[in-house]
Amino acid sequence: FLKRNHHLCISRNSLCNISTSMERVFSGIQPTGTLHLGNYFGALKKWVELQETCGSVLYSIVDLHSITLPQDPKILHRNILEVTACLLACGINPQKSILFQQSKVSQHAELAWVLGCMTTMARLGHLPQFKEKSASVKDIPLGIFVYPVLQSADILVYKATKVPVGEDQLQHLQLAQHLAKLFNSKYGKLFPHPKALINDDCTARLRSLRDPTKKMSKSEPDPKSRIDLTDSEEVILEKVKKAVTDFESAVTWDPKNRPGVSNLIAIHCGMTGKTPEEIVQDAQGLDTGKYKLVVADAINKVLQPIREETMRLLKDPPFLEQILEDGSMKASSIAEDTWESVRKLVGLSS
Ligand code: ATP
Known part of the structure; x- marks a missing residue:
């Protein structure tokens, strides 16, 4: 009952926000380690600014993305809480932004399947992150190949119109734009055009301190x-x-x-x-x-x-868990609506 009421409340709020500003922000961050300065300038600073100016804002800890490369289960869960604490410490306010854990909202994976059925292997094989990340892996997991499709689903399931990302994600966002357009022309207009918001200053792509030809990255072993x-x-x-x-x-x-x-x-x-x-x-x-x-x-x-x-925040794991639980419920109520529309348009339901 509570969840249903909550759902109504969120739907009304989000409709209000959309009708006044017609804008929705979505962005995600992987719990692959401690956040670094590249994440701060490429993403977090903008995230905090946007929650003040845009009425409907969703930020996700994209744990499904993080397991595309092997993760130690105990460390992964700790990382999810650590990233949550760090986001709050940087100024993400759960009263203004929906902060949630991706795997708690099943529609990300469901929509990714539908979008994956519309994507070609050739298009995915050309994307730079796949080339970069698979270069050091002997047996390439399927997840790392379809990672950008899941990223498209993350964005489209909320019908996001603005996606703040670092420069490294630009080509992935272009895939989301392509899939939105393709879906709309094939099945009927559902998704708005998701626009990339990229810093236009020199911090758009911070480099590794040890090898400035590479980008600064959480999962770099050094x-x-x-x-x-x-x-x-x-x-x-x-x-x-x-x-x-x-x-x-x-x-x-x-x-x-x-x-x-x-x-x-x-x-x-x-x-x-x-x-x-x-x-x-x-x-x-x-x-x-x-x-x-x-x-x-x-x-x-x-x-x-x-x-x-x-x-300070890391001393209170139940508080962090609760923030993610509340955020995930709010995110689910938006994602459920989109998923229902997708099912109807594709012919999976009447
Ligand atoms: P990983 O090393 O595990 O791939 P990452 O450090 O590259 O992680 P992500 O979680 O993939 O970070 O990205 C979160 C956000 O931070 C994205 O918007 C991304 O564009 C931005 N970002 C990541 N690295 C940099 C960087 N070096 N400079 C600017 N922005 C960055």
């Missing part, structure tokens, strides 16, 4: 390749000091030819809100060694409150 949002002041300093730069000692902005030092400048821009030109101007007279100390200090100033709040 923890020194990234700054985690919960790293202590000492760890931040150590990682920044060891960040790979080059033989030139001046601090200059040249992402193509000097990706290491430019990555530090990009991080510094994100921390201070300054442009690369302003940062370079401020750093005149410093060599890269001394500049690294300035960057580490700027990172610590932003991360200190996030780190402390995450640690």
Whole structure:
């Protein structure tokens, strides 16, 4: 009974929000490890801004995506709670955003099946993340191949119109746009066009601190390749000091030819809100060694409150579980409506 009432309440709310703004935001994050600065700038900062300006906002901890590569079950569950704590600490407010766990809403997987039946192997095989992730795996799991189809379902099951992502996800979003269009033309108009919201500043793609040709990533085995949002002041300093730069000692902005030092400048821009030109101007007279100390200090100033709040929240797992449970119920009520429409349009029900 409670769930039914809740469902009505959410449906009305979401209808209200949609009729006033016609916009719905969806984005997801994998519980594959501690969140890092790339996630913060590529996703979380924008997520927090959007919950203030858009009436209907859903953020998902996409645990089904995370098991496309092997995960230790005990660590996975801890990671789900850790990511939840970190999102709350960064400013996600469950009163304004629906924060939920993907596997608790069965319609993601159900819609992924329907969309998978409309996707070709050739289209999926070309996607860069598949190529990158499968390169290090001997026997490639099917899940990693169909990962972008599940991602399309995540977005379309909420009829999302805005999808804030980092630059690395752009081609996956194009698949969701293609599938929305294909579904609409084949079965009848159901899905709006999901638009990518990508940072247009230099933080759209932060690079690994150890190999600046690669992106900063949670699942990269070397923890020194990234700054985690919960790293202590000492760890931040150590990682920044060891960040790979080059033989030139001046601090200059040249992402193509000097990706290491430019990555530090990009991080510094994100921390201070300054442009690369302003940062370079401020750093005149410093060599890269001394500049690294300035960057580490700027990172610590932003991360200190996030780190402390995450640690506080992690002491209360039942509270975090409840947030996810409540969010998943709200998300389910929206997803159920879409899934029912899909079933009718495809001919799976009358
Ligand atoms: P994994 O290494 O397990 O694939 P990830 O660190 O790449 O994880 P995801 O959970 O796949 O992160 O992505 C969450 C969000 O963070 C996405 O919107 C993605 O675009 C963004 N993101 C991830 N890495 C970066 C990065 N290096 N720079 C900017 N944005 C990023």
